[in-house]
Amino acid sequence: MTIDHDVLVLGAGLAGMRAALEAAREGADVAIVTKVHPIRSHSSAAQGGINAALGEGDTWESHAFDTIKGSDYLADQDAVEVMCREAPADIVEFEHMGVIFYRNEDGKLGTRAFGGASQARTYFVGDITGQALLVTLYDQILKAGVKVYEEWFATTLYVENGACRGLVALEMITGELHLVRAKAVIDAAGGLGRVFEPSTNALICTGDGYALAYRAGAPLMDMEMVQYHPTTLAGSGFLMSEAARGEGAYLLNSEGERFMKRYAPNKMELAARDVCSRSEVTEIAEGRGIDGNVLLDCRHLGADVILKKLPQIHEMALDYVGLDMIKDPIPVRPGMHYQMGGVKTDASGATRLPGLYAAGEVACVSVHGGNRLGANSLLDTIVFGRHSGKASAAFVKGVAASRGGENVLQAEQARLKELLARPYTGETHARLRLELATMMDKHCGVYRDEAGLTEALRQLSGLKARYEKIAVGDKSRIFNQALTFALEVGFMLDCADAIVRSALERKESRGAQSRTDYPERNDAEWLKHILITYRTGKEPELSYAPVTITQWKPEARSY
Amino acid sequence: MQFTIEVGRYNPEGKYDERAVAGKPYPPPWDKAAPRRYQTYTVDLPAHAVVLDALIAIREYQDESLAVRCACRSAICGSCAMWVNGHAHLACKSKLTTFTKDGKTRVEAPPSMPVIRDLVADMTPFWEKHRAVKPWLEAKQPEPPPMEEYRVPNAAMEELIQEVSCISCGACLMDCESFAVNPDFLGPQALAQAYRYAGDPRDAETKERLGAYSGPGGIWDCTHCYECVTQCPKGVAPLEQILKLRRLAVDAGFTNNAGTRHADAFADSVKHSGRLNELTLLPRSVGFFNILDQLKTLPSAFNMIRAGKFPPLIHKSIPGVQRIKNIFARVGGRFK
Amino acid sequence: MRVAFYPGCVSKGACPELYVAANAIAEPLGLQLEELAEAPCTGAGVISEQNPDLADALNGLTLAMAESKGAHLMTICSTCQGVLSNHNHHLKRDSARLDKVNATIGDQGFRYGGTTEVKHLLWMLFEDIGIDRIKAAIKRKLTGLKIAPFYGCYILRPAEYLGLVERPERKTYLEQLIGLLGAEAVEYSGATKCCGFPMLTFNRDKSLAMAGNHIMEAKDKGADLLVTPCPLCHLNLDGQQPDAARVLKKPIDVPIFHLPQLLGLAFGLSPEELRLDHHVVPTKGALEKVELKV
Numbered sequence A: 001m002t003i004d005h006d007v008l009v010l011g012a013g014l015a016g017m018r019a020a021l022e023a024a025r026e027g028a029d030v031a032i033v034t035k036v037h038p039i040r041s042h043s044s045a046a047q048g049g050i051n052a053a054l055g056e057g058d059t060w061e062s063h064a065f066d067t068i069k070g071s072d073y074l075a076d077q078d079a080v081e082v083m084c085r086e087a088p089a090d091i092v093e094f095e096h097m098g099v100i101f102y103r104n105e106d107g108k109l110g111t112r113a114f115g116g117a118s119q120a121r122t123y124f125v126g127d128i129t130g131q132a133l134l135v136t137l138y139d140q141i142l143k144a145g146v147k148v149y150e151e152w153f154a155t156t157l158y159v160e161n162g163a164c165r166g167l168v169a170l171e172m173i174t175g176e177l178h179l180v181r182a183k184a185v186i187d188a189a190g191g192l193g194r195v196f197e198p199s200t201n202a203l204i205c206t207g208d209g210y211a212l213a214y215r216a217g218a219p220l221m222d223m224e225m226v227q228y229h230p231t232t233l234a235g236s237g238f239l240m241s242e243a244a245r246g247e248g249a250y251l252l253n254s255e256g257e258r259f260m261k262r263y264a265p266n267k268m269e270l271a272a273r274d275v276c277s278r279s280e281v282t283e284i285a286e287g288r289g290i291d292g293n294v295l296l297d298c299r300h301l302g303a304d305v306i307l308k309k310l311p312q313i314h315e316m317a318l319d320y321v322g323l324d325m326i327k328d329p330i331p332v333r334p335g336m337h338y339q340m341g342g343v344k345t346d347a348s349g350a351t352r353l354p355g356l357y358a359a360g361e362v363a364c365v366s367v368h369g370g371n372r373l374g375a376n377s378l379l380d381t382i383v384f385g386r387h388s389g390k391a392s393a394a395f396v397k398g399v400a401a402s403r404g405g406e407n408v409l410q411a412e413q414a415r416l417k418e419l420l421a422r423p424y425t426g427e428t429h430a431r432l433r434l435e436l437a438t439m440m441d442k443h444c445g446v447y448r449d450e451a452g453l454t455e456a457l458r459q460l461s462g463l464k465a466r467y468e469k470i471a472v473g474d475k476s477r478i479f480n481q482a483l484t485f486a487l488e489v490g491f492m493l494d495c496a497d498a499i500v501r502s503a504l505e506r507k508e509s510r511g512a513q514s515r516t517d518y519p520e521r522n523d524a525e526w527l528k529h530i531l532i533t534y535r536t537g538k539e540p541e542l543s544y545a546p547v548t549i550t551q552w553k554p555e556a557r558s559y
Numbered sequence B: 001m002q003f004t005i006e007v008g009r010y011n012p013e014g015k016y017d018e019r020a021v022a023g024k025p026y027p028p029p030w031d032k033a034a035p036r037r038y039q040t041y042t043v044d045l046p047a048h049a050v051v052l053d054a055l056i057a058i059r060e061y062q063d064e065s066l067a068v069r070c071a072c073r074s075a076i077c078g079s080c081a082m083w084v085n086g087h088a089h090l091a092c093k094s095k096l097t098t099f100t101k102d103g104k105t106r107v108e109a110p111p112s113m114p115v116i117r118d119l120v121a122d123m124t125p126f127w128e129k130h131r132a133v134k135p136w137l138e139a140k141q142p143e144p145p146p147m148e149e150y151r152v153p154n155a156a157m158e159e160l161i162q163e164v165s166c167i168s169c170g171a172c173l174m175d176c177e178s179f180a181v182n183p184d185f186l187g188p189q190a191l192a193q194a195y196r197y198a199g200d201p202r203d204a205e206t207k208e209r210l211g212a213y214s215g216p217g218g219i220w221d222c223t224h225c226y227e228c229v230t231q232c233p234k235g236v237a238p239l240e241q242i243l244k245l246r247r248l249a250v251d252a253g254f255t256n257n258a259g260t261r262h263a264d265a266f267a268d269s270v271k272h273s274g275r276l277n278e279l280t281l282l283p284r285s286v287g288f289f290n291i292l293d294q295l296k297t298l299p300s301a302f303n304m305i306r307a308g309k310f311p312p313l314i315h316k317s318i319p320g321v322q323r324i325k326n327i328f329a330r331v332g333g334r335f336k
Numbered sequence C: 001m002r003v004a005f006y007p008g009c010v011s012k013g014a015c016p017e018l019y020v021a022a023n024a025i026a027e028p029l030g031l032q033l034e035e036l037a038e039a040p041c042t043g044a045g046v047i048s049e050q051n052p053d054l055a056d057a058l059n060g061l062t063l064a065m066a067e068s069k070g071a072h073l074m075t076i077c078s079t080c081q082g083v084l085s086n087h088n089h090h091l092k093r094d095s096a097r098l099d100k101v102n103a104t105i106g107d108q109g110f111r112y113g114g115t116t117e118v119k120h121l122l123w124m125l126f127e128d129i130g131i132d133r134i135k136a137a138i139k140r141k142l143t144g145l146k147i148a149p150f151y152g153c154y155i156l157r158p159a160e161y162l163g164l165v166e167r168p169e170r171k172t173y174l175e176q177l178i179g180l181l182g183a184e185a186v187e188y189s190g191a192t193k194c195c196g197f198p199m200l201t202f203n204r205d206k207s208l209a210m211a212g213n214h215i216m217e218a219k220d221k222g223a224d225l226l227v228t229p230c231p232l233c234h235l236n237l238d239g240q241q242p243d244a245a246r247v248l249k250k251p252i253d254v255p256i257f258h259l260p261q262l263l264g265l266a267f268g269l270s271p272e273e274l275r276l277d278h279h280v281v282p283t284k285g286a287l288e289k290v291e292l293k294v
Helices: A014-025 A060-070 A077-097 A129-144 A208-216 A273-288 A299-309 A311-321 A377-398 A406-421 A429-443 A450-467 A481-505 B051-061 B124-132 B154-164 B171-175 B177-181 B188-198 B206-213 B227-231 B238-251 B258-273 B278-286 B291-307 B321-331 C016-024 C046-050 C052-069 C078-093 C095-106 C121-129 C131-137 C168-180 C204-220 C231-239 C241-248 C259-266 C284-289
Strands: A002-010 A030-034 A147-150 A152-160 A163-171 A176-187 A226-233 A250-252 A294-297 A330-339 A342-344 A356-358 A528-533 A541-546 B002-009 B037-044 B081-084 B087-090 B105-108 B115-117 C002-006 C032-035 C072-075 C118-120 C146-149 C225-228 C256-258
Touching (some): A002 A014, A014 A030, A014 A129, A014 A176, A014 A377, A030 A152, A030 A176, A060 A077, A077 A129, A077 A377, A129 A377, A129 B154, A152 A176, A152 A406, A152 A481, A163 A406, A176 A377, A208 A342, A208 A356, A208 A481, A226 A273, A226 A311, A250 A273, A273 A294, A311 A330, A342 A356, A356 A377, A406 A481, A429 A450, A429 A481, A429 B051, A450 A481, A481 A528, B002 B051, B037 B051, B087 B171, B087 B227, B124 B171, B124 B188, B154 B188, B171 B188, B171 B227, B177 C204, B188 B206, B188 B238, B206 B238, B238 B258, B238 C046, B258 B278, B258 B321, B258 C046, B291 C204, B291 C231, B291 C241, B321 C052, B321 C095, C002 C052, C016 C259, C046 C052, C046 C078, C052 C072, C052 C095, C072 C121, C078 C095, C078 C118, C078 C231, C118 C121, C121 C131, C121 C168, C121 C259, C131 C168, C146 C168, C204 C231, C204 C241, C225 C231, C231 C241, C231 C256, C256 C259
Parallel strands (some): A002 A030, A002 A176, A030 A147, A176 A356, B002 B105, C002 C032, C002 C072
Antiparallel strands (some): A152 A163, A294 A330, A528 A541, B002 B037, B081 B087, B081 B105
């Protein structure tokens, strides 16, 4: 089937739905393609809160500075200014839409402290902020009557004459491939956490959006900036929200010491995430860990605070490690959490591929630079989701509908047919993915070096060769998850490649990238973004883009 | 540790479950087609592993054709609700050691919803019911200025957090006994979200909502069995929200229904005699002018008389009934 | 053993056979039933739902009356059990609520101190009377009967109010009892489900569909009869059974016994003494299986 729309949004998380809502408000014929029901999007796992300089005595400049410092000065300051200036209005808009934000005694919105912030500006709903925002936005989508193609898996973008004109998607419930044409596509397909193991991310975070845009010709930027969250639950990698540290929790080593005083004496546990993660890895490496973990201690917060402000993570600790935060410290360790890099966009959400916009985690504006502050991601999604929706709705007014794409649809049909017809080789996609993700954590994790990264690249090419042969273990038409998983592994390999190459290229440590062979930040040579562009049949092209500096001159970064 | 899992398999190939055809009523529970077959697997996992760990292990290492919805693995996304040993649970929250009974754990798609494939149920009834309660804020006018929030007390907002904790997993609807016989019942999740909006001080359509929810398929079609409260993994307690809606609806004047008449008749009976007068309860609940519905109750009335199971025609009060009347006078509210 | 006996409204109204049977088995079980004749109806959850304060006061009064007798409050109805357990749970933990109740019932000369234990006869059998006593009282084993237990949702949910977290075995007492009496317990999913009675006046056909479905499931698994500890369930399962058959468009014809009637039969009492000849659905077929006539 061939379907036409004005604006097509890929992904129904916060960024995608906000973009769709805005495009609809601007009068565009907009639809969403999503591989899971909107409510299942990973936005719901964001726990702690959303930042805005809304409070008395707070200024957007202060928020912007914290963000830029947090980014280790790699963020584009004009984009950061936009985000921080517009944040307060966006928060209030969501409150008007019905979000049940926490309030103070005077009935006004209240805040909690969060990492890297010079003053408390994180607005929240218990420890389920992402879920609360997502559900409210979904209800607004229902109200606006936006069309959602639910459980449609995008397999490729459709590019016609150098512009993005839609995509091909697999309708899972019937097994049919469809060509969905649009005058503009907004890529809001979320993160790529499954490329690493352990990761806080859901199983659906397989980097689809990065790989689809990349293969279509849109350059990716800052892919080496992979954030490890300091407090992920030992074993499973589940996120133990920064909100715990925001409420006052301690990080302890095996000697019961609050070790952060040696790494970030001012901010302690509320230093930026990359600082905390590195500190933990160092403690563990130097023998002061406990079975490869450190401890998150909330006991002194008291049952009242824990049960009221942190109920979800309290229950997670009980369910998945059998410990009660009220009485015991919880074993945690750094786990891959967020990709600062992504599809390069400007502040309107436009990528370098005409007709393709991007917003949310998959995009790189860049507002997070080398390291993202907690509670800035939820903000990023709604601000730039809105921008993408508005910009694309305006863009499509001057664009004629495409009438091509049949050949792309047929090519995809042939590709999937071949994939399903492969004979069993003894390998499965699941095992390949685990090898990939473990390898990435080992050689491209919190600490990296030339030898490790080169080894990663070498192993990647081996994995890619094996990938070309692996059979899909389910030949059904209806709801074939083995098929979509196989496609996801392909996306993950593309993402891993971009990450490793970018990490190799950046010969310095900045933000989340820590190279033991280049341990210092080197503004003179490396205050710039690294871009990577796909080239068919050749090695990808690496290039640079300058960092936009407006008010804040780069300084040494300490907490 | 070794675990044995029995999985309900279903692969339609061509079309999916007939019950998904719009307009067809679901057959009664004991007639429902069971999953086409159960397939048994054994997995080796740590002792604290959950059902989802087993399903993923099966899918990744034993049988790639097993279809199951899952994403976050940590009881947030709501994807993996399914029947585990006959009741709806999140697979990611169900410890295998807890659920292993007679050496195995049985998982399957819930029988009250159409099955797409294996453990993947068609959640369309669920999403449609959610949509049907108008689950968005109709903001009270005038809205505060763009940079100002509505000023409401934190207590009013905190009260609603319980409902906002809902992750739309569907476990409540899967085990709802009323829904099992009545596909038109809005169901626990939709009604819990209905309260979330009816109870929000910023919503402008409280009265209209309460009226709408009092109609057929609404708050009075709940049988008060507490399955939803028991099965909800997030403590939303949907039944409690339905009861709050009932109170609000009656207070708002939506009393022309059997539910309100039933409560009034019950309370009246207890006020007058200290106990239930079954003779008057049924006709009063049905409504004296609902002749057709009154007639429907006659056959069973005859049966009961014939069996000698009819309450005495002269309804005696309990000794000391004045105490009861005094209590009603003091705290009876609208029943005074 | 003395108990503050709370028969509930229905056993003195539309299910007189329950009241008769309950009294008849007291002696073999060594129970001294001191009836709380002046205690009001619990409200069956209906009053609790519409006016929690009123329901608190009414049930607080009942609990206080039992407390002054210094004995367990024994119920013979799952719904009474559920409602009383619910209110008792809150009054024992929430002193503000208890104070409110005592202010109201204080005017009537009563005060609740929060010490009453509310137990259904079914629980008392295993927790207070004891298996040995039951065994000693059995004069006629019910061998050959396949009996399906039907608990009634009010005695199973919510678990926290009914002490089921501390005593999960309460969820299997009926099966255990059936075994003790020499019969075979039928395993079926409807055993723990709702009979539909709360909805009878709101949506008659759906209520009866629920009752009918559960009985049919038990019947398909070979049950000769159902036994229930709740007279409200009995009303839907037995009283309305012919109408349920109309809704299902299938004949049902499965007799429904009250818990004390089953015990009474095993203790050697005659079906007439237990008023098993006063059901809407004839019990003859089931009784014949244990060579009894009615």
